Every structure is written in C-alpha cells, then in structure tokens.
Amino acid sequence: MPLPLDQILVGDCLKSLRQLPDASVDVCFADPPFNLKKRYGKHDDAMALEEYLAWCEQWILELVRVTKPTGSIFLHNIPKWLTYYAAILNRSTHFRHWIAWDAMSTPLGKTLMPAHYGILFYTKAAKGYKFNEIRAPHKRCRLCNGFLKDYGGKKDMMHAFGQLVSDAWTDIHRIKHNKRRDEHPCQLPIHLLERVILMSTDPGDVVLDPFLGTGTTAIAAKQLGRHYIGLELDENYARIAEQKLARTGPSRHEGFFVSLYLGKLQTIREVDAKQLFPPQLTKQQKRAKKEAPRPEEPELIDVPRQRRPRRRVSASAAPAGKP
Ligand SMILES: C[S@@+](CC[C@H](N)C(=O)[O-])C[C@H]1O[C@@H](n2cnc3c(N)ncnc32)[C@H](O)[C@@H]1O
Numbered sequence: 001m002p003l004p005l006d007q008i009l010v011g012d013c014l015k016s017l018r019q020l021p022d023a024s025v026d027v028c029f030a031d032p033p034f035n036l037k038k039r040y041g042k043h044d045d046a047m048a049l050e051e052y053l054a055w056c057e058q059w060i061l062e063l064v065r066v067t068k069p070t071g072s073i074f075l076h077n078i079p080k081w082l083t084y085y086a087a088i089l090n091r092s093t094h095f096r097h098w099i100a101w102d103a104m105s106t107p108l109g110k111t112l113m114p115a116h117y118g119i120l121f122y123t124k125a126a127k128g129y130k131f132n133e134i135r136a137p138h139k140r141c142r143l144c145n146g147f148l149k150d151y152g153g154k155k156d157m158m159h160a161f162g163q164l165v166s167d168a169w170t171d172i173h174r175i176k177h178n179k180r181r182d183e184h185p186c187q188l189p190i191h192l193l194e195r196v197i198l199m200s201t202d203p204g205d206v207v208l209d210p211f212l213g214t215g216t217t218a219i220a221a222k223q224l225g226r227h228y229i230g231l232e233l234d235e236n237y238a239r240i241a242e243q244k245l246a247r248t249g250p251s252r253h254e255g256f257f258v259s260l261y262l263g264k265l266q267t268i269r270e271v272d273a274k275q276l277f278p279p280q281l282t283k284q285q286k287r288a289k290k291e292a293p294r295p296e297e298p299e300l301i302d303v304p305r306q307r308r309p310r311r312r313v314s315a316s317a318a319p320a321g322k323p
Helices: 015-020 049-066 081-088 152-158 192-202 216-223 235-246 270-278 283-291
Strands: 008-010 025-030 067-077 095-100 115-121 136-137 162-164 206-209 227-232 259-261 264-269
Touching: 008 235, 015 049, 015 227, 025 049, 025 192, 049 067, 049 081, 067 081, 067 192, 081 095, 081 115, 081 136, 136 192, 136 270, 192 216, 192 259, 192 264, 216 227, 216 270, 227 235, 264 270
Parallel strands: 008 227, 025 067, 025 206, 206 227
Antiparallel strands: 067 115, 095 115, 136 162, 136 264, 259 264
C-alpha cells in the first residue's frame, strides 16, 4: 500500500496499521482511549484490564514497526497505563524522556490527585535519531508580569525570546471552554502537538496518529508543513477533523514554522530562534564579562553638605494639566 499521506483512514487502527510498510513514518504520536469509561461515539472505553493491555501491546508494536530508524514514538496517557507501555517499549526501543504535562486542572478533591498526564518519548534507534532543541517564552507571573524564575543579577544573560523547554510542561492549558472544543470527550490542545512535532521532525516529514479523534495531530502537522496520516474508528470524529483541516493553513513567523497561541509565539526550534534573536552569551563570554575589571570608581571627596536654596517656580512655568 502506498503511504496514505495527508489522509484520514476511518476504521480500526490495527487493521490500517498492518497495511503500512515497515520504517515508513518519522514520528508516531498516540493518544489512545484511557479505559476510563469515557463516552466515545464508537469505542467501548471499559475493557477488562488484561484485554486493554493486550490490545495496547498490539498497536504499540505496530507503531514501532512503521517508525523509521531515525524516528520517535510518543505515547500520551495517565501514568498508570504508561508504566505498562514503557515495559513494552523498553524491549525494542530507547527511552528518552517522560514528559510531564501539567494540564492545569483544578486542584480539588484529594491529596496526590493526578495533576499531570505523561508523554513517553522513545526513539527507534539509540543514536542518529532526529531531535531539535526547542524554546518557549520565559515564564511570567500572571498578575505582575515579572519573571517567575529568579535570574538574580544575570538578567542580561537571558535569552531574548525564552528558555529551552524542560521535561515538565506547565505552560500549555487543556481546552477548557466548550466553544473551543469539538463534540469529543478528550480533545488535546493543538500547541501541545506542535511542540512534539517541532521537537522531533523537519518540514516535509510524516507524522502518524492512530487515534486521531477530531484531528489535533493532523492540524498541528499541516500547520507546521509536515505530512500526516490519521487513523480513527469513528466516522463522525473523522468528518469533523476533515472539516477543520480544510480551513487549516501554515503557522509561520518570519518565514519559520512555529507554534503560535492566541497570536503569540509559543514554541520555536532553536535552529530557527538563532536566526531571529540575538544569541545568549557563551560560557566563555559570560566568564569574560564576570572577570572584566570594573570601571574605576571616582575618588570620593568629603564635601560638607550645603543647604540648597529653594527654587522658586513661577505660575507660568508650572507643567500644564497638573492639579
Ligand atoms: C483519547 S481520544 C484521541 C483524541 C485526539 N488526540 C484529539 O485531540 O482529538 C481516542 C480516540 O481513539 C479513537 N479510537 C478508539 N478505538 C480505536 C481504534 N480501534 N482504532 C482507531 N481509533 C480508535 C476514539 O474514537 C477516540 O476518538
């Protein structure tokens, strides 16, 4: 079967995956049903434990098979299921990161209430895989707009745009408002997928999502100039995705593919940021700056303080508009 580039295949993902050639896609991102009794159109989200795990193992191994040797596999789920997924992936692929996505849910209910989702990041090969450093804006206080991190006396050494992204993502909100969501119980925000795609692919690469839902991964890929292959069981979700994709255009800033949220730059690759923003000082430059002799202090002369005569301000010279 030729690669169904920029298409959504409706039906069971296992059937579709088995038709794809080995080592044919650059990145797989999977956001499967969490088996939490959610109300999907077609999928039964209340499987027995063993049945759910056996099913997950089948599609995970298919994802490994279709990924190129330079490619990556990302699996999004609650920590409980990710521990099983990791055990499967550890057998044939290489652990890179457990990304904790704090989707900013309301901290109500109980101690240790789950407040993050995990995204497992594995590469097919131990070496030679694609990876891009990425930057996001410096975190600021919502009330005072000051920097949340204390840069102390080193503010002049901060990157002009933002910091390199760590494995804890606390700056991407889940979709809260109903007017921004589709008729789907668990739609992901587009800039979450844009970050994953910017980090792991180049323009023109192929991104596969076996549980496409209403199209988040496909939209992010199209906006960033990448190809997508979407698989989805429910034809209604697939139709919504097609409609949104028809309205989707490129997401660019100064010619570079970037992630934008509410018109603001949200994530950019370091290679592109280097061309847009002045560079951060190198270690040597920082050291040289620290060690440079301070300008000589002027010699202080002990002058007795004198009382200054009060200046008289005439009414006509007073600034206009002041009470
Ligand atoms: C957690 S949702 C994914 C949501 C998606 N990330 C989004 O942002 O819209 C899981 C999706 O997998 C679909 N699904 C369930 N079983 C499937 C199967 N066997 N093959 C393909 N898709 C399936 C469901 O219909 C649902 O849309």
